[in-house]
Amino acid sequence: MAYEQILYDVADGVATVTMNRPDRMNAMTPVMNGEIRAAMQAASDDTAVKAIVLTGAGRGFCAGADVARLSNTAAGGAREAEPLPVDGAIEGGIDLPAGYAAKYAWMTTVPKPVIAAVNGAAVGVGLVMALYSDYRICAAEAKLGTAFARRGLVAEYGLAWLLPRIVGPSKALDLLYSARLVKGDEAERMGLVDRAVPAGDVLGEAQAYAKMLAEEVSPRSTRVIKGLVWRSLIQSMDEAQDDSLAEMQTALKSDDFKEGIAAWQEKRAPRFTGG
DSSP states (O other), X not given: OOOSSEEEEEETTEEEXXXXXXXXXXXXXXXXXXXXXXXHHHHHHOTTOOEEXXXXXXXXXXOSBOHHHHHHHHTTOOOOOOSSOOSSOOTTOOOOOGGGGSTTGGGGGOSSOEEEEEOSEEETHHHHHHHHSSEEEEEXXXXXXXXXXXXXXXXXXXXXXXXXXHHOHHHHHHHXXXXXXXXXHXXXXXXXXXXXXXXXXHHHHHHHHHHHHHHHSOHHHHHHHHHHHHHHTTSOHHHHHHHHHHHHHHHTTSHHHHHHHHHHHHTSOOOOOOO
16 A cells, blocks of 8 residues: 555565654654554565564654644544554454554554664654564664653553563653653663664664564564463463463474474574464
8 A cells, every 4th residue: 555654665574664754753643553553464464574673764763642633632622533443453463362452552463573663752652652562672862751641641552551561660650650751771771672772773773683583583483472472461370381382282283393493403594484
């Protein structure tokens, strides 16, 4: 499909989804929201794509919801209708409990690794999208924050559930209470992002990591592992153990397991098919 507010590119097994409103720091609109979802579905459906990078054009990743929309809502206006579906699990994606299908949490059901290349400001919904990604590479000088409390709002989109699981309860409460901005290097220290690098290196590092996944690991394995990890956050230890045991028994019969062993024995690069 043709996109108005994002860019979509596929190369070397990696789909790159770029929020493309650089003049507005990629502030979220209903159109962009729907287009991100459509692009993630396209990448999920494309067998040539093994991993996905989400980033922003220009100086920002996503500076939150578009201010004009928030002003309209604060003045008593209704929220604009979303022009494309943005709720519900990705079609053909990872089977997760219903809560994971809500707005932005649906990113967890994308059946391929999603790497956030946080090139600049990630605030409000921008931070939410980064946190629902599987791995985060951030510019050391990028500013990240929740914003909600400074707008008279509360933690939205499941952030009060997700953030403590990433950084712990006290750090989560600090970020939500104060809505302060933290730079990428501090975000790395607290575990909010996985790596902080110079701004000019963010996209290249994210794409290199995604390309490594595309070339060196089983797409079947990454899909199953992703489901195991996200489900485990709401499972008991017994449930998680049973889940992983069942998946391992199936994996031992898979084509990718046979190929992985053959490649190891023959000392060559694997040729995984996802089967």
